[in-house]
Amino acid sequence: MSYPLKLKDQNFQLHASGAVFWKEKSCLLISDVHLGKVTHFRKFGAALPRHAVHKNYLLLDRLVSYYQPFEICFLGDLFHSSLNKEWVLFENWMARTPSKITLITGNHDIIAPEKFESLGVEQFEELTTENFLLTHHPETRNGYYNLCGHIHPAVRLQGAGRQRLKLPCFFKTEDQMILPAFGEFTGSYTLKPSDKDEVYVIAGEEVIKV
Template identity: 55%
Template sequence: MTIKIENCHFELHTSGAAFWKDKNMLLISDVHLGKISHFRKFGSAVPQKAIAKNFSELTKLVEHFSPAKIAFLGDLFHSSLNAEWDLFEEWVNLVTSEIILITGNHDIISPLKYEELNIKIQPMLKIGNFRLTHHPEATTADFNICGHIHPGFKLNGKGRQQLKLRCFYKSQNQLILPAFGEFTGNHYLKPKEEDQIFAITENEVILVN
C-alpha cells in the first residue's frame, strides 16, 4: 500500500519495510540480527533456517526496490558479535546501496566494525520535514519515522476469532514501523480514533481502522 505523508510517497511493504519513493530510500527497523543465534546458544529450540530467512527477506527487498539508500532504524543487531556477523558482512558486500544505521538500544557492536563495511552510523537522520529515529519522539516540528515498539494489532472476528498481526502505526506526526526480524515479538497497541493502523497480512497491507 502506498500512503502520502507531507507530500511524499511511502510504499508500505508486507515485510514490514517502507520504501520512500521520492528519496529512493528503503526504511527497515528492528531486524535484530544475531537474536536467533543468541537464543540457540542458550538452548532455545529455534530452527537454524530462521537465520537464513532474515537475510533472504532483506535480499528480496533490495532486489525488488533497488534503493539508492537503505536506512536501518535501529536494533539492526540484537546483542554482541556472533556468527551472524559473518553472514551480514557477506550480505553487505553484495549490496550496492548506501547503508545507514540509526542506532538503537540494542546496537552495542563497535562502530568500527560498521565503518569497515562503509556503513554510516548516526543517532538520527533529518531529511526535510522528516526526522528518522529508533525510539519514537514526540515532535510537532517534524514528522517522526521510527521503530522500537514492534507494533501489532489484534483483529477480532464475529465468532471470537482473533488475528494477531504486525502493523504500521500512523498518528498525526509519526509513523512507527513494525519489527522486520524473525522472533522479535509484537506490542499490541490501542489506537486513538484519529490514528491509522495498516495491518500486514501474508499478501498485502490493509488499512483496518
Template identity: 55%
Template sequence: MTPTTAVFREHTFELHPYGAAFWKDRSMLLVADVHLGKTAHFRKNGMAVPEQAMYKAYEKLDELCAHYEPETLCFLGDLFHSYINNEWKLFQSWVRTAKTNLVLITGNHDIIPEHKLEKLNIEIKDEWELEEFLLTHEPTDHPELFNLCGHIHPGIRLKGPAKQTLKLPCFFQKEHQLILPAFGEFTGKYVMTPTKEDKVFAVTPEEVLLVSGE
C-alpha cells in the same frame, strides 16, 4: 505480494508486507528492528530455533532491494541483536555484496562497536533529519517534523464475528509519526490501541491493509 501506498507530508511511501517502507521520493528503503544475530543468540543459549531461520531476514532484504533498487537502505535501529556471535560472518558477507548505501540509526540493541560497522561502510547516525522528516529508533515527538521510527514492534489485535482474535504486526500512524513493525524474526508484538485520529495498517503475509482510520 501487495504493498499499500501512503502519503506523509506530500511524500509517497509504499508499505510492504515484509514490514518495510519504501520512500519513493528519496529512493530509500526503511526497515526497523531487524535484530540480526538473534537466532544464533537463541541457539547458543539452548533454545530450539531452526538454523535456517538465520537466513530469513537476509533473503527478505535481498528481495526488497531487487524489487525497489533503493539508493539507500536505512535501518531504524536494532540492526544486530547482541554482541558479535556466529552470525557476524554471514552479516559481513551480506553487507559486502549489498548494492546500496547502508545507514544505521542506532538503537538500544546496537551494542557492537561503531568502528566495526563503519569498517563495513555502514554510516552511523543517532538520528537523521531529512526535509520534513526525522528518522529515529525510538518514537520521538517533534513540533515540526514527521517522525519515522521503530522500537515498539507494533501489533494490532483484530476480532472476528465469532469472537475469534488475530494478532498481526502493523504500521502505526499518528498525526506526525509512523512506527514501523519489527522486520526480524522472533521479535514479538506490542498490541497498540488506536485513537480515532490514528491509522493502522495491518501486515499480512500477502498484503498491507488499512484496518483503522481513514
C-alpha cells in the same frame, strides 16, 4: 504486497515485509531486524531452527532486487546482541548489496561503531530530512514527522464468533508512524488506536488498512 501512502507530500510504499520505501529519496526504511538473535538464543539452548538465521538475509535480498534503492536506512536494532557468527553473514550481505547503508542506533546496537564503519555503514543517533525525523525510539518534535521503530507494533482484530487475531502493523498517528519489526522471532506489542490513528496490518503478503 505494498500499500501506497502519502506523508508530508512525499510518497511511500508500505511493504508486507515491514519495510517502507520512500520513493522521492529512493530509500528503504527497515526497523528492528535483530540480526544475530537466532544464533544468540540457540547458544543458550533455545530450540530455534538453524535455517531461520538466513530468512532475514533472503528477504533483504528480495527487497533490494525489487526496489533497487539508492539507500537502506535501518531504524535501529539491526543486531540483537554482541558479535556472533552471524556477523560473517552480514559482511557477505554487505559485499553483495550496492545500496548505501545507514544505521540509526537502537538500544540493542551494542557492537562497536568501528565494526560498522569498516564495512562502510554510516551510523547516527537520529537523522532529519525533508521535515522528517528518523529515530529508533518514538519521538515528538515540532515541525517534524517522526518515522521510527522500537515498539514492534501490533493490533488485535475481532471478528464474528469472538474470533481474535493479533497482527503486526504500521501504526500511524498525526505526527508519527511506527514501523513493525522486520526480523524473525522478534515478538510484538499490542497498541490500541484512537479514532485519529490509522493502522495498516500485515496479513500474509498483503498490507491492509483497518
